[in-house]
Amino acid sequence: MRLLSGQRAWLLQRITAVYLGVYSVLMLGYFIFFAPADHARWVAFVGHPLVGLLTALGVVALLLHAWIGLRDVIMDYVHPFGIRLTVLILSATGLLILGLWAFAILFKAWLS
Template identity: 45%
Template sequence: MTSASSLGLKAWLIQRLTAVYMALFIVFSMGKFLLLPPQDYQQWIAWVAHPGVNAALALFILSLLLHTWVGLRDVIMDYVKPVAVRAGLFSALIIVLSGCGLWSLRLLLQVAG
């Protein structure tokens, strides 16, 4: 297996695994909110602050960021040919995704107390 095909397989696998986890988390969350919806803000915060839910939500956010990175990286690599533009787009994408990840981490830690 060549290095390029190995990278392609890893990207494909990351896309599939993150998609499966995100789908399962969304189904779980929808089921929870349909069966036992929070009645007020305090119940919502208490649910998110639960260590299991907080960890699952953190993993969901990480999965979302990885899924986004792999997908947009592949689109940029396939359709943006000038190297300088590609590098600029990669840099912007890294900055935006890092900012979103740090902001999400801050919120999760703040809720966890």
């Protein structure tokens, strides 16, 4: 069970934080200085292979980062094993749904 615990989780949380920091600044810069005029241009921007790839990586980083953070909070405060397991599973399911949703959007943008 060392896949995502202990040092690896701690390290991943930091690496994803760095990626998300850089990605957020880049996206913020784009939306401030080159804001897309309409939905079609936004779709074209996100559908660009490089942007799509960076965003997909951003989604994965965000999900991993959020999972480790949520898991930490739950481990700290939710102690009864059954409740903890339930809350952990619910959180993981919620994050997975968000991830699939984000990938569906990216895929649609890439197709068009």
